[in-house]
Each structure stands twice: as C-alpha cells, then as structure tokens.
Amino acid sequence: MVTVGLAFVSALVGWSATAALAAYAQRRPGVAAVAWLVAALGMTVGLSAAVVGAMFDFGDLTFRLLQIGVSLIGPLYLGWGALEYAVRSFQGRFTSRLFVTAFTIVPLVVLSVDRLSGRFGAAYPGLADHYDLIPRVLVNGAQTAAVVFLAVALVAAARRRGGDRVADLSVLGLVALSLVLAVTVGRLGLGPGGPVLMLGAVAALWGACALAARPRREDDYDDYDDFDGYDDYDDDYDYDDAEAGPAASMEEPVRRKRRNADTYADHQGGAPVREAAPQRGRGVITIYTLAEGQGSGFDQLANAVVAHVAEHEPDTLMFACHTVPSAPLQRIVYAMYRDELAREEHERQPHVVEFARRGAAFVVATNVIELSLSGAAASDGLAAMLLPH
Template sequence: MVEGMLALVATLAALVGAGLLVQSTLKERRAHLAVWSGALVLTALGLAGMALGSFGGFSAGAFRLMAVTGGLLAPLATAVGLIELTAKPVQVRFAARLVGISYGLVALVVLVLDPLSTSSTPESGLPNPGDVYGVLPGSLLTGATVLTVLALIAGVATTVVRTQNRDKSAYPLMLPAALATVAGMINVIAVGWLPGLLKIVGLAAAAGLIFFAASKTTAESAEDDAEDAEAEQEAEDEMAFDPPHRPHQQPPRNTQGMRRPEPPQPPMPPQQGGRHTGQRPMPPQPPAGPPTQAMPPMQSTGPVAPDDWYATPPPQPAQPPMGPYGQIVVYTLLDGREQAFDRQVNQLIGEAVRAEDGILIFTCHEVEGAPTQRISYQLFRDRASYNEHQGRPYVHRFHGESRTHVLATNVIDLKLTGGSLPVLR
C-alpha cells in the first residue's frame, strides 16, 4: 500500500511537471524542451504502472507499462534531449533523433508483443524487467541502457569541451547537462536493478531532476530575453537623443577678407568762419597774434605696413579626391542565434542600399563549414559616405539589437590602392 501511494503521488507530480514543460515548449519552441517533456510523460506512465501493480498486483499490462515507458523510452528520451541541448552541429542532433526514434520503435514493438516468462511473472511486488522478459526483449533493454549511458556521457563531454574552448554559450549548460545525466543514470538503475520501494523513489527522483534541468534552461532563456529587451530599449534611447547626423562640411571660405582700416588722415585745414568741413574734429586754434601760414597737409612717407591679422587668408590648396573606402566585419554568433541575426542584417542592408547613394557594395556572407560565422563586406565611394552611413538611425538600431546575438567581432578597414571599380550603381 505504501509503495502504491508513493507511486501515485509521484505520478501526479510528474504529470504536473510535464504540463509546465509543455507550456514552456509552446512558448520557446526549443527541441530539448519538447523531448524532455515527453521523457516526463513517459516517466509518469512508468510510475503509474508501478502504482497499478502495487495496488492490484502486477498483471501483464501493468508490467509492460512500467518496463516499456519507465525502463526503455524514458531513458532514451532523456539522452536525446541532452544531445539536443549540448550538441552544436545539426548532423549530430539529427543522428541522435534518428537512432533514438528507430531503436525505440523497434524495441517497443518487441517488448509489447513478446510473451512474458510465466514462471517469473510476479503477482505482487516490483519486478525487474530482466527477470520477466525473454532473451530478445532483455537484449533490447540492455542495448537501450548502453545507448543511453553513451549518449549521456557524450553530452556531458561535449559541454566540458565547449567550456574549455571558452564557448560562452556553453557555460549556462553545465548544470542542466549534469542534472540530466544524473537523471538518466538513476532511471536506468532504478527500473533495471533497484528493489521494491527504491525503484519508485529512483524513478520519481529522475523525473524531478529532468524537470529541474529543463527549468534551468528556460531561466537562462528568460534572462536572454530580458537582455534583448534591455538592449532594444538602449538602442531606442540612443536613437531618441541622438541628433540627426549631417555630413561634415567645411565653412565657406572668406575670399574677400576683413576690411583693412584706413591709414590715419591729417587734420583738414580750417575753412571760412572757423568751421571744419571734414569728418574729424577741428584741432584747437592758436591764440590771436600775427598771421601765420596754414600748415601744409601731411604727406605719406611710404607704403603702410600690412597687418597680417587683417590680411586676406591665402587660398588653401585643393584637396585630392578621396578614393573608395571599405570595411570587412567578421561576426562570431552565439549558438542558435543565426536566423535572428540574418534577419536583422538583411533588414539593415535593404534600408541602407535604398537610402544611401554612397554605398557601392554591401553584402553579408555565411562561412561554409562554420554556421556561426558571418562576414560583412562594405564598400563606399569615399570616407565621407562611410561616416554618413554610420550616423544613420537604422545603423544605430542594428548595433543595439544585434549585440545580443554576437559573441565576438573583428573589424578590418580597407583602402583601395590599385585597380579599378566597375560602375555598380
């Protein structure tokens, strides 16, 4: 009775956890969450078979339910989910799916249709599948155990190698990978070899570890979403407060210069009636006395020395025309962010080519054999066109939004030194 109640509670808990993971899967669309949701459902079915056998005796149906779901399919699903989480090459993930599905289907058919050993079929208690099945089903269960253990070890080893290579995207996967590995090992050992109550406890513990591992990956995804939202907000703030960029213009040259002050003029001779007809005030009159001759006007003794500060600036030599200016940017992307980055860079290229006449070439390439590498090549008519391009709002927006997808960048500036360019635009 105690075993049955414990198995029933564990079944309900596993089903609740599976429902939560299904919700996360529908929201995030990540393959490992879908596979681990299936693993929790299979574990719950295995626990349900244990509960039915504990309450009413192990019939053939209850035993097959426990052995097929809890002992065969659930460990395989746990291992395939771990490969989906840790392996970067698509070929490896596809191979894991192919092997897991094909082997699981073949073993499922054999374990369901193969007759049980009637002499070893228990009436009560929790049996080990190896004691009840024949040679062929037992061999298939052993093969599933070997495949599960090898896949779990490969998943953990892949994560360790990626972290040693300083792959930043692998650091958050260390704990989920370790938890999933422990869960798969416990599942295999519990169903295959542990007796009685420990079999239920082990299978329930495996379900809890799977749920916790999946929850850690969803938490990391939520943090990434928060960082993306923060980066977008920063980009919008920069666009809101960034003044419109204007191409650099030299101030108009003053070809007329500043007005040169006139040299000092001698005082004008007095006119009739003692009145002065010039612009300057009349100098003081001498006291009355014998008549005197009028002072002759002052003569210039030579040219006036020029004043350099007031002089017209000399003409500037004409600047030689600047040649085409180019730039190559090598992007190293985070795993799983390739499609999002490609969408953003394609949008940037489309807007830039439509709006700017100074762009000669603007392309982005994917490197063969390196799916996380992107190489952007830009060629402008001159440096001024490049500076104008960098001040565009959509360029600021791209820099703000793409930083969450990029692990590292390498910028190479180019200057045309020879050859000729065709008319591209």
C-alpha cells in the first residue's frame, strides 16, 4: 500500500505540473516550453500507468507505458527542451530536431511491440527486467542524445554574458536533475523508491519551468508589461513587482546625465554657463541575415523596439529598420545618435537588450558597420516620413 500511495502522489503531482506547463506553453509559446510539456506529459502518463501496476501488479501495457514515458519521452524531451532554451544557433536547433525525430519514432515503435520476458510484480520494474537487447540499445541511444543536448545547453548558457546566465544555469540544473532521476528510475526501477524519485523528477521540471517563466531582473531594467510586441514569444520578461515594490512599474528608461549638462548647484551665482562641447553624430548600420521563414517574427520585434526608441530616446535621432526587396532574408537597421554618449545610453536600454536577446533566435548572421558623421544634409520632411502619424 505504501508503493500505491507514493505512486498515486507522484502521478497527481505529475498531472498538476503538466497542467501548469500547458498553461505556460499556451501563454508563452516556444519550442522549449512545448518540449518540456511533452516530457512532463510522457512521464505523467507513465506514472499513471504505474499506479495501476502498483495496485494490481504490472503487466505488458502498464510496463510499456511506464518505460516509454520515464525512460524514453521524459529524458529525450527534457534534454531537447534544454537545448532549445539555451542555444540560439539555428543550425544547432535544426540538427537537434532531426535527432529528436529519429530517437522518438523508432524507439517508440520498438518499445511498443517488442517481446517482453520475465514475471511482473507490484514494484516499479527496471528497463532490463523485461526488455531484450534491441529496445535497451535504442533507449540508451535516446538517453545519450538527451545528455548531449543538455551538455550543449549548459555550455551555451555558461558562455553567455549578462545577468541571465545565472538564471539560465539554474533552470538547466533543475532540468538536469529531473533527467537524471527519470533515467535512474527507468533503468533500475528501485521498487518503492521509484515513485519517490519520480516525484522529485516531476517537481524539478516544474521548478525549472517556473524559474524560466520568472521575471528577469537586471540593475537597469524596466517593467516590460507595457511593451507591446514581445508578448507573443517564449520567455516571460515581466518584473516581479512583489520584490521590487509598488514603484517598480513606474521606473523610467535608463537616463544618465550628459557630459555637457549643467546644474545650478555647479555655479554660485548667476545663470549656469554651458561649456562648449562638440556634438559629433554617431551612426551604426547593422545588417541581419535571417533564418528561413523567420522574417515575420523578427519584424514584430523590430517594430516594437522602434516604437520604444521613438518614445523614450530623444538623443537617438534616427532608428529605422529596412527590408531589402532583392534579399528577403536580410534586414538593415540604421541608427543615428547625437553623440557617443547617446549611443551608450541606447545600448543600455532594456528594450534594446531584450531585442538583441530575442532577435538572436531569428538571426543566422550579423554585420555591424560603425559610422562617424563628417557631414550631412536632411530635409524638413525626414521625420514625418520615418514617423508617420
């Protein structure tokens, strides 16, 4: 009865986690979220079959469902979701999808129809207790692929710069824990200890997804709740107002005192005198080469950041994204700043940092050309053309 109770609790937690992941994947659609949802669903179906097996002894169907969910679907999609979460390379993601397809279909068919041997009991059975050599080899291959996916994701997250690295490594650490526990139970069974470890595996995955959805905080970041254009993508980038206090959502974009600005406190009489300082415009041309079929997603991000720059960056004199009729997979972003300080302020803005982070999922190559203004002419209608009302 202890095993039955533990199996029931682990299955109940599994369904709760699956429901939570389904809600998150619907609200913030993304490949990583869907992959982890499939992993949770696979493990939960296996755990539900294990409840029946623990109550009435395992049989062919309950054993197969348990092993397919815990040994195959769970680990494979945990690892793949980790790679999709951490790796921005289109080629890497495409290759991983090919491997996931191969390591899902073939082992799934073999595990469903291959002959079983041995006698069943009420305890969680191990993979080798009833499957022959070929199913074990296929499962080993799928689990090895999952470990490779996870290792690549950890390396990519560790090499990333910025405040997101620690959070990403924490998410991947919990995913790794879930994967290890699922593989251990699938291989060894462990009797009454099996449902306990699977409870930990499901809880770790639940925690990883909750942490991935948790608001990211940087020293200078604003609340992104009112930033239209990013809400359709796979990461939740809202601030935790409970931690930041009631004024969190009222923060302004990053502003720094300009080098040639004066304050009355700097002068002990009379009006402030502004020191002469040359204003040398700075420009940057960034050429993005997009992955096939990613133009719409990139354009939504670009339109959102253009609107935010226009509203909050008076010293960014121009920020425009151009399509290239002769090259549909290219986008050219042209930016002109009042001076070097204005450029620095622009690059530190939360919406710009978020644009670079999210845009990497759509881009396969980037070329940057820096410009220093030596002379210019512009018509009075330039602003009206670029920013129509």
